[in-house]
Amino acid sequence: METLQNLIFGFQVTLQPINLFYCLIGVLIGTLIGVLPGIGPVGAMSLLLPATFHVSPVGAVIMLSGIYYGAQYGGSTTSILVNIPGEASSVVTCLDGYQMARQGRAGPALGIAAFGSFIAATLAIIGLIFMASPLSNGALGFGPPEYCTLMCVGLVVLTFLAQGSMYKGLMMALFGLLISYIGLDLFNAKPRFTFGAQELQEGVGIVPLVMGLFGISEILLNLEQPLRREIYKAKIKGLFPTFQDWMDAKGAILRGSLVGFFLGILPGGGAVLASFASYAIEKKFSKYPEKFGTGVIEGVAAPEAANNAAAQASFIPLLSLGIPPNVVMALLFGGLLIHGIQPGPLLIQKHPDLFWGVVASMYVGNMMLLALNLPLIGMWVRVLKIPYHLLFPLILLLCIIGVYSVNNSTFDIYLMVLFGVIGYFMQKFDFEPAPLALAYVLGPMLEVSLRQSLIMSEGSFLIFIHRPIPLVSLLLIVGLLIAQIFSYWRKKRHVPGASALGTI
Amino acid sequence: MRRKPFLKPLACTVLFLALGLGGSISSLYGEEWPSKPIQIVVGYSAGGTSDLVTRGLAEPLKKILKVPVVVENKPGGASLIASGYLAKAKPDGYTLGQVAGNSITERPFFMQVPFDPVKAFSFICQVFDYGAGFVVKSDAPWKTFPEFVEAAKKQPGKLSVSMSGPGSYLQVGIAKLERKVPGLKLKVVPFKGGVDAVTALLGGHVDSCFQSQEWRPFVESGKLRLLAIGGRERLKDYPQVPTWLDLGYGVFAEAPGAYAAPAGLPGNIRDKLEQAFKAAMGDPKFKATMKSLSLVEVYKPGKELYEDLMKMYEENKTTIPQLGITEQ
């Protein structure tokens, strides 16, 4: 049981008071950063990177990691409370989480998010310990063709998310794809759809898009109610998840963890994909799919479990291969480099204290986060009790600060307002913002990997069939579509008037 | 009638504004440079090598110049956004920036750049070079670069090479090489970042990779094999690996990492900065950072750097359109 010995060693490293201290600071800052929309973990980590120069390597990595997964916990808080996703992977949490908050059930939503995240992280850490090596090698096997088909699967799954008409959901997804093309073409540096604006050369940016589409438009919609009307039901129905909630959510948490863990290993977009894949799975296998989107606890538990499992899993490629799977991990990578540590295949051998210390600290950190977030639930619920006409300027300000702090650019503020207006009108006409935002995230990866694959295969589409993973993905897509159409015909046969029903 | 207590908030507001005015007036009095914090803008996000080098410099610079030196990240557009910001800043010696040499020598031929490559900057000095290494997997059949070239010539357009793009010096380098070596045609697969390009090689999805330094840990651990260096000089850590010039191809691909101020910076301030940077580069902690980042330390005074950049710029003006890579 060499692994057990290593683990004990790791805990010895982590439980040193100084490292515990760094862990605590990390998760505290991470939570705060996650709660403040816009200033994501990247911003926080970069603010603290200079500070980590003066700290031991183990301590630095523990702190930076703490910030990373702490932010995941915090990000769900704003998604639930004010419908503003802290990160792309929290978008799906808004769907049901915010509705639960409106119904006075913010407490249970936050609670199940916290507990679900903790359970998912624990499971993911166990997975990390035992499966790091084979999994990361598997992740390497994902090249452009694999990504391309995976994104296609994602797009299909995305449309299942729509609560209303799937047709409109698909239109939103396509629209999201179009918006994602804005910027410089990777292959020949030609500006696309930028209308000459220098600021658009990098594209629209996920933060202005999401803040506008979800945050601003929600406020604009809410302002239509007479000002004294409750946006959030004042009667709070309990602070913690009930037994019934737990019964309902337990499956969602487990399935979400599984999905999140495996997808999180994939560099780039794994967490986002995991969040809505797990949601779609829950919806598909639920006895009451039409209730998803109105405030169903599984709709919060699944994506939260998924994105936390993914956050932990994304350490795997970094620690075992030296490949940072996303911007945040790249920052961590930099932090390690400063201390003269090369993450890579030799990391475990050369710096076992670092590797196992970090693994153990993940567990400790998650425990700290749970202990931190649960009491805060009472506080958050209290915040929601502030009358909306005093609350909304605060929310608007947070949105503005969040969006501005990404690039220090007022252009982003204008973009956010624009998307707020678009989102407002969209929702007036019964279109949902979630598929748009999610397609926006998937779009670039899909297009880039498609074109890369075609370069690799010199124009042949057979590359997608000759390799195992794309082939499986394509078959999966076909299978999903067939299953969808099949379930329609069944519905139609049982209920003759089914064509008048909206939901899928 | 209820007396509306507005005096207190009114007084607060007035006090507020007064403080603010006072604060701004004091900064109007000119003092000898440097008298307030200096900002260095970096076009990449925190934690990246470009950022870490700058932070490594900021520490000793603070000690030398005796004012705080703050690093600000403005990522995006392959550092072009930051360079654009720098070009528009006041040339008072308080706003500096890291400028990649190939923002001047290569990128303007691929895309619109938010500054005039010839006139926008007053260069302080070069501090490092990003380097360019040509790597393959260690179990690949080619043990030397000429072997790879021969294999590629036998199957034109079949062997693939990954790199970060678009419009990068890496892309231009490969294209120039193809032009010089008759019969050499490689499949160029661009990726959105160096890490992705190297990962693709590790996963066996491409045959080779031409990238700045993201391959280092893998060459060190033996997973990848370094076949050649694109720059002008060999790497100290791999003295046995030849450069393209050594191999007689007559091309090189280099990417100087330099620091600059907006054009119009008074000459004496520029000279003071050059001296300060040179001294900072001698700081032992900085040297250690550079070593751990696997970047090539190169010091070149600003004037010389500018001349070299302009020479390459003029050359590329005619060469790059001939390479046929600006349009897909």
Place this chain on the structure above:
Amino acid sequence: MAWMGKPFAGQMKNSDFFSGLFFSLVSMASCILAVQLGLGKIQKPGSGLIPFGTAALLSLMSIGMVFRSLLTAKKKEEPQKKVFQSTRWKTLTLVIGALTGYGVFLNFLGFTVITFLLMTFLLRVISKQPWWRTLVTSMLIVLGAYFIFVFWLDCPFPKGIVGI
């Protein structure tokens, strides 16, 4: 129309005509822009090929929506709720204007001042709070924001001509 409605049965309202129209226009314009970028061949896509495909699909769907709304509207006699019945146009414009104005004047006036003005405006004009409550709340919010973001987190917000 049942055959067309089956897999995509949505609750079609009259409003779909307008939204369909909007999307049709946007997607068709995108198609044109995409073609201008160069389509290339399907084996070697140009910059515009995939955007064109996406936009074309969206156009088809939007045009389909327009037609369906025209055809089904005549059949269904449900009282259609007007989409903008509950919209308060004045509030909407004011809020959007205020947010845009924030962006315009942020660099000129500086973070502290413009935030104070925005909060005051929102609280006074939109929420119709009495003056004293407006000013006190705005001050508190600005001080809090300053403390958290400028002082503690070191966010580089613009200082404006006033210098705060």
